[in-house]
Amino acid sequence: MSETARYLLIVFGVLAVMMSIAAGLIWVERRLLGFWQDRYGPNRVGPFGILQPLADMIKVLTKEDWVPPFADRPVFILAPAIIVITVLLAFAVVPFAPGISVADLNVGLLYFLALSSLGVYSVALGGWASDNKYALIGALRASAQMISYEVFMGLSLMGVAMLAGSFNLREIVEAQRRLWFVAPQFLGFVVFFIAGVAETHRLPFDLPEAESELVAGFHSEYSGMKFGLFFVGEYLGITLISALIATLFFGGWLGPLLPPVVWFFIKTFFFIGLFILLRATLPRPRYDQLIRFGWKVMLPLALLNLLVTGGIILAAG
Amino acid sequence: MFSILRAIWTVFLHLFRRKVTVLYPEEKPRIPPRWRGRIILSRDPDGGERCVACYLCAVACPVGCIALQAAEDEYGRRYPEFFRINFSRCIFCGFCEEACPTCAIQLTTDFEMSEYYRHNLVYEKEDLLISGPGKHPGYNFYKVAGLAIKGKDKGENENESPPVDVKGLLP
Numbered sequence: 001m002s003e004t005a006r007y008l009l010i011v012f013g014v015l016a017v018m019m020s021i022a023a024g025l026i027w028v029e030r031r032l033l034g035f036w037q038d039r040y041g042p043n044r045v046g047p048f049g050i051l052q053p054l055a056d057m058i059k060v061l062t063k064e065d066w067v068p069p070f071a072d073r074p075v076f077i078l079a080p081a082i083i084v085i086t087v088l089l090a091f092a093v094v095p096f097a098p099g100i101s102v103a104d105l106n107v108g109l110l111y112f113l114a115l116s117s118l119g120v121y122s123v124a125l126g127g128w129a130s131d132n133k134y135a136l137i138g139a140l141r142a143s144a145q146m147i148s149y150e151v152f153m154g155l156s157l158m159g160v161a162m163l164a165g166s167f168n169l170r171e172i173v174e175a176q177r178r179l180w181f182v183a184p185q186f187l188g189f190v191v192f193f194i195a196g197v198a199e200t201h202r203l204p205f206d207l208p209e210a211e212s213e214l215v216a217g218f219h220s221e222y223s224g225m226k227f228g229l230f231f232v233g234e235y236l237g238i239t240l241i242s243a244l245i246a247t248l249f250f251g252g253w254l255g256p257l258l259p260p261v262v263w264f265f266i267k268t269f270f271f272i273g274l275f276i277l278l279r280a281t282l283p284r285p286r287y288d289q290l291i292r293f294g295w296k297v298m299l300p301l302a303l304l305n306l307l308v309t310g311g312i313i314l315a316a317g
Numbered sequence: 318m319f320s321i322l323r324a325i326w327t328v329f330l331h332l333f334r335r336k337v338t339v340l341y342p343e344e345k346p347r348i349p350p351r352w353r354g355r356i357i358l359s360r361d362p363d364g365g366e367r368c369v370a371c372y373l374c375a376v377a378c379p380v381g382c383i384a385l386q387a388a389e390d391e392y393g394r395r396y397p398e399f400f401r402i403n404f405s406r407c408i409f410c411g412f413c414e415e416a417c418p419t420c421a422i423q424l425t426t427d428f429e430m431s432e433y434y435r436h437n438l439v440y441e442k443e444d445l446l447i448s449g450p451g452k453h454p455g456y457n458f459y460k461v462a463g464l465a466i467k468g469k470d471k472g473e474n475e476n477e478s479p480p481v482d483v484k485g486l487l488p
Contacts, residue, residue, distance in 0.1 A: 036328050038337045281328040282321065 011102055018091055022235040023053040029235075029276050036280040057228075065224035072129040079126030080219075080226045083119050083233030087240050090115040094243050095170045097253045097260035108169040109161060112244065113154050116199055120146040122233065123201070123208055127218035138217030141287060142208035145198055148294040149205075152302035153195035159188040159309040160248050173252035182249040187305040189249045191298055193271075196241035198294070200234060202275055204282035207290055242271035348426040353409045355427040356402055358442065359420065359451035366446065367421035367458060370397040374413035374422050382406035383413060394459075394466050400442040405435050419458035423451045 027042060027050060034041025043049040067076055093108035095101040105111050120143060127139020161167055163184060164175035172181075182189050198205040209217035219230045246252055246267035253260030285293070339346050348354075361367050370387035388398040413422050432438050450456065465471050472479035 035336075036331045038331055038334050040336055040338050040340070277325055277329055281325045 007102075010100060014091055014096070014102055015088065018088065018236060018239065019232070021239050022232050023057065025235040025238065025272065026056055026231070027052045028272070029279075032273065032276045033280050036277070060228040061225055063224040065226065068130070068132075068221050070131045071221060072131065075125050075129035076221075077226070079122050079129060080222065080229035080233070081122075082125065083122035084229050084236065086115045086119045086122070087233055087236040090240055091236075091243075093169050094240070094247060095173055095252060096264050098170075100261065101170065104168065104170055106166070106168045109157055109167040109172070109248075112169075112240075113150075113157070116153075116237075116240070117146070117150050119199075119233070119237070120150075122230075123218045126222070126230070127208075130218070130221035132221050134214045134216075135218050135220045138208045138210070138214050138220070141210075142201060142218060144291060145201065145205065145207055145294075148291055149195045149198035149298075152191055152294070152299045153199060155299070155302040155306055156188045156191035156195060157248065158306050159185045162309055162313055169247055169252075173247055173254060176251040176254060180249060180251045180254075185249060185305070185309070187301060188309075189245070191302045191305065192248070193245060193274075194298060196245065197275065197278060198290075200237035200241055200275075202234070202238065203279040204284050205290060206284060207287055210284065212284075238272055238275050239268065242268045242275065245271050348428070350426065352426040352428070353411045353414075353424040355404075355425050355430055356407065356409075356413065356440075356445065357423055357425055357447045357451060358400060358445040359423055359447055359453070360449065361457040361459075362450055362455055363457065364448075366396055367419045367450075368397050368400065369395045369419055369421070369458065370400075371395075371418060373416040373418065377412040377416035379410060379412065380406045380408055392466055397442060400445060402440050402445060403438065404430060404440060405438040420451070420453040420456055423453075425451075 030052070031041035031043075031049065041049070042052040045051040045055045067073055090112050092102040093105050093111050095104075123142040123146075124139045127135040127137075127142065130136070160172060160181050163181060164172040166172060166175070175181075201208045206217075208214075209219070211217075214220070219227055222230060243264070246264060250267050252267075253264040255263035255266075258266075359367055368385075370385055372385065372387070375381070375383040375385060382403040384399075384401045384403075386398040387395055389395050409424065411424050414424050417423075430438070459466055459469070461474055461476075
């Protein structure tokens with residue numbers, strides 16, 4: 001097999017797998033939420049309801065795709081695409097197994113941080129272009145939340161980068177052969193996880209959507225597949241953050257017996273489940289509490305983690 | 318902090334709880350006998366219609382979903398010429414059952430009345446009439462009422478004394 005064909009296979013394979021995971025998560029999330037609320041969740045379409053995403057997809061694709069006359073049309077149409085594109089691009093650097101990653105960038109970690117920051121444009125522009133006060137409030141909240149959580153999200157990863165001595169995700173995984181980074185970088189892991197929840201604006205940090213206050217937040221005016229794209233983007237975001245937690249702190253594809261890809265997906269799905277468990281458990285904090293928690297607790301913790309890690313590395317020589 | 322972790326763990330343990338959902342079409346719920354479901358018209362033990370077309374149910378109905386037309390047979394026995402209940406309007410309050418002097422109209426435990434077309438929810442007399450006496454077995458209005466109909470004059474009923482001669486002078 002020629003090199004080009006192999007790369008094409010990996011690119012389209014990653015695309016297909018990620019899109020089907022994002023679609024499947026609709027079912028996984030609703031089913032798990034059901035279980036955690038003593039219900040069954042969707043269990044009618046197909047065996048165990050596994051064809052529910054298909055039914056949802058048919059429904060969302062046949063819905064009226066309406067652009068409000070007062071909306072800023074080009075931006076309104078562009079916004080949902082941005083989040084999907086940025087998250088899918090970020091998957092380019094994720095090493096699924098040795099040799100299976102779209103791009104082996106030596107600035108992979110920075111590339112991921114850059115693209116996940118670009119994702120906020122989707123929410124901000126979508127809320128702005130809707131010309132709706134609730135959407136605008138949602139977009140503003142999203143921007144403020146992303147800015148405050150972006151800061152220590154990057155800082156929390158610096159410990160990992162220092163320990164591995166590289167920004168390359170493959171080398172970071174290789175550096176965990178002896179010990180997963182979750183042990184020396186537990187604080188970093190916690191901070192990154194919380195920042196990841198805020199980054200994908202999932203509950204309990206879904207202030208930009210906040211159904212009980214803002215109708216549906218930034219996507220109040222969206223319908224049909226444009227709304228669907230926001231959702232696909234959100235699920236892709238969860239998958240991306242979970243994949244990165246697995247890669248950066250839990251040894252990525254490393255593991256005994258099973259093939260590397262299987263280990264990678266086991267770890268990823270564990271964190272996806274954790275995301276959903278958080279959603280099932282925690283209520284939404286008030287907006288000012290969220291921002292205060294970010295700046296006054298998480299940022300100092302991330303800095304402390306950075307300082308201690310740096311000191312230890314220096315002392316160890 | 319600890320309470321948050323404990324809450325997460327508690328929610329996780331709910332995965333192994335018994336589900337409260339009743340998987341309805343496969344698993345039927347228990348319906349209590351006094352359930353107010355589909356309305357029927359019952360017959361007396363002799364097989365005659367109980368309804369005497371007094372219109373009390375139609376008057377009592379808060380949404381006005383009952384329509385009927387009274388008629389009389391050759392013996393003076395009243396009966397509904399037609400009896401129509403629009404179940405798309407019915408709120409299943411049971412007032413018609415309470416108002417009925419002859420126990421003819423009754424609410425049953427059947428609630429599975431879905432239809433694809435709204436007009437299929439309009440039930441006519443032949444849809445409403447059942448073959449039995451429903452919740453009140455053995456009750457026959459005309460056997461206890463002081464009303465003269467075919468084969469029975471006033472005062473000939475069970476536990477009934479002959480009518481007082483109101484024009485007589487005796488006490």
